[in-house]
Amino acid sequence: MKNPDKRFIEESFPVKEVSNESAREKNIRHGHISTLHIWWARRPLASSRATNYAALIPVPEDVVERDIKRAFIAELAKWENSLNPTIIEKARKDILKVNNGKPPKVLDPFAGGGAIPLEALRLGCETYASDLNPVAVLILKCTLEYPQKFGKPVKRPVQDKANKEQSIIAQCSEQKEKEYELVENPLLEDVKHWGEWVLREAKKEIGKFYPVEEDGSIPVGYIWARTIPCQNPTCGASVPLMRQFWLAKKKNKKVALYLCAENNTKTVTFKIVGDGYDNMPDDFSPQKGTVSRAIAVCPLCGSVI
Numbered sequence: 001m002k003n004p005d006k007r008f009i010e011e012s013f014p015v016k017e018v019s020n021e022s023a024r025e026k027n028i029r030h031g032h033i034s035t036l037h038i039w040w041a042r043r044p045l046a047s048s049r050a051t052n053y054a055a056l057i058p059v060p061e062d063v064v065e066r067d068i069k070r071a072f073i074a075e076l077a078k079w080e081n082s083l084n085p086t087i088i089e090k091a092r093k094d095i096l097k098v099n100n101g102k103p104p105k106v107l108d109p110f111a112g113g114g115a116i117p118l119e120a121l122r123l124g125c126e127t128y129a130s131d132l133n134p135v136a137v138l139i140l141k142c143t144l145e146y147p148q149k150f151g152k153p154v155k156r157p158v159q160d161k162a163n164k165e166q167s168i169i170a171q172c173s174e175q176k177e178k179e180y181e182l183v184e185n186p187l188l189e190d191v192k193h194w195g196e197w198v199l200r201e202a203k204k205e206i207g208k209f210y211p212v213e214e215d216g217s218i219p220v221g222y223i224w225a226r227t228i229p230c231q232n233p234t235c236g237a238s239v240p241l242m243r244q245f246w247l248a249k250k251k252n253k254k255v256a257l258y259l260c261a262e263n264n265t266k267t268v269t270f271k272i273v274g275d276g277y278d279n280m281p282d283d284f285s286p287q288k289g290t291v292s293r294a295i296a297v298c299p300l301c302g303s304v305i
């Protein structure tokens with residue numbers, strides 16, 4: 001007997017087209033939820049949207065109609081169409097039509113990075129998502145819930161920038177005499193505002209560990225190495241133990257630390273060499289550090305330690 005509730009995905013699916021779109025999506029950063037927070041094995045939005053849709057609509061009896069649907073799913077999967085009102089509206093209507101005009105309920109109990117529920121929401125479904133991992137739950141809240149709750153235009157009291165933190169707290173009790181302004185996306189504004197606040201507070205607390213260099217640049221990190229004294233009595237230099245000197249070893253960018261031995265002062269200094277810096281000396285091999293298999297070589301006198 002024929003199954004009257006047979007879904008499209010059970011019969012056909014444009015696997016190749018959707019796979020291509022899913023692979024292409026990996027290179028898209030701007031506007032993609034993958035930039036919100038890292039999540040392992042996050043499903044591509046292209047395949048999530050396409051499979052959601054194909055699992056929610058019935059398979060047409062007519063072969064031509066089926067091919068048209070297949071082509072539509074391939075279009076729906078495209079990143080460029082994720083905000084295309086004509087295509088998304090059509091997908092939503094198709095889903096509503098086969099569900100007596102009521103948005104179907106979609107539950108993703110192990111939603112992880114949220115690709116499937118996000119696409120279910122986009123297709124107009126009543127969507128539920130859960131996960132055991134609290135990090136995933138936070139990602140889900142930030143992806144699915146907060147933009148809808150706090151991302152809509154709202155009128156808020158005009159705030160004195162300097163006292164913004166205090167005034168947000170105080171605004172509930174002092175709303176009467178304040179001037180109001182329309183904030184298009186309060187969530188965006190707040191993330192920016194509090195992000196800057198975190199940066200300011202972090203600078204206050206740990207900024208002193210990152211003093212400005214002579215050329216005005218601010219270090220973003222430090223490379224730390226153990227040192228041992230050279231055992232040669234006429235040398236006694238402090239030898240940094242480093243396996244190698246690479247800082248960047250990409251195809252198009254090679255940068256390394258170059259160790260300069262100052263024989264007069266029996267000290268070592270470093271400079272950065274490579275692409276974008278001073279040229280890498282010809283005889284310099286960043287692969288070769290000062291230590292290998294527990295044997296260190298003093299860069300000043302050549303003694304083996």
Ligand SMILES: [Zn+2]
Nearest residue numbers: 230235298301
């Ligand atoms: Zn030495």
